[in-house]
Amino acid sequence: MALPKQYAEQGCSLARALEIVGERWTLLIIRDAFYGVRRFGDFVEHLDIPRAVLSDRLKDLVDNGVMVKATAPGRARADYELTEMGRELWPVVHGLTQWGDEHFASKGPPRFFEHVEDGGRIDSELTCETCHRRIDVEDTRVVPGPGLGKRSSSGAVGEALKSPHRLLDPLPV
């Protein structure tokens, strides 16, 4: 993290939060983790991010308690998963995504979020348009939208996300 000393002067919780998630790429990595990406190589492929940068960002996220690194029995490489603290960032990731959808998605949103139970679209207040309840990230699925580009739907992660997928469940890659 490059700016903690400057930001720390702000004495503000937003500045502290930005020290953790305000680096380039970091919120995109966290978004992919919500999608169910867990392996280093899958983050690299889906984000097209330099390996050294991804390595740095994941280390920071683990050090700061946003993600956890674990190697499953019989697996050669570690997986990365969001912690409870990391999952609490869902309203921020969703809010920024919705803001981008509203202002820049000329062909419609690249992806929609739906309530798993009843298929209702989830609105900007994280409320299901069908049952009008606030929906937790665990009860949310991501589905392809009309603005989905070729780049985002290619590769193993892009292919796996062509079907509705419950957030946080590991992707079948």
Place this chain on the structure above:
Amino acid sequence: MALPKQYAEQGCSLARALEIVGERWTLLIIRDAFYGVRRFGDFVEHLDIPRAVLSDRLKDLVDNGVMVKATAPGRARADYELTEMGRELWPVVHGLTQWGDEHFASKGPPRFFEHVEDGGRIDSELTCETCHRRIDVEDTRVVPGPGLGKRSSSGAVGEALKSPHRLLDPLPV
């Protein structure tokens, strides 16, 4: 903006949003605009940000429709205000601030947000704890909290924010 071409490859509304607000300092500038900071010099003083960086960031925000620059009759210098598009970032700014409060504010939040009408605390879902309604940014005020540091409460902006202040109203500086 340094990374639009790389981010643009993501085909994702979050990536587009981060092209606009993901640069260093940008969300802190937007937060200050919610607090009612409007003058270039007041942003400089409150954020302790280099003038050249602030100038770049404000130009980007104006070019992208997040802020508007206007010179009031009889005033020598321009003011900067959030547009409707900019005000729609309140859930994101509030969400990141709450996340920072929860995880890093060991002395308690530096500032609280309250519903102007009944003084109820506004929770992480932007709901008033007194009347249980979702509160718009225009009906929200910022009040000092137990974790407020000396740095944040000094200077003209810090002084003005020592009293409860309705968001978006210009600060009496």
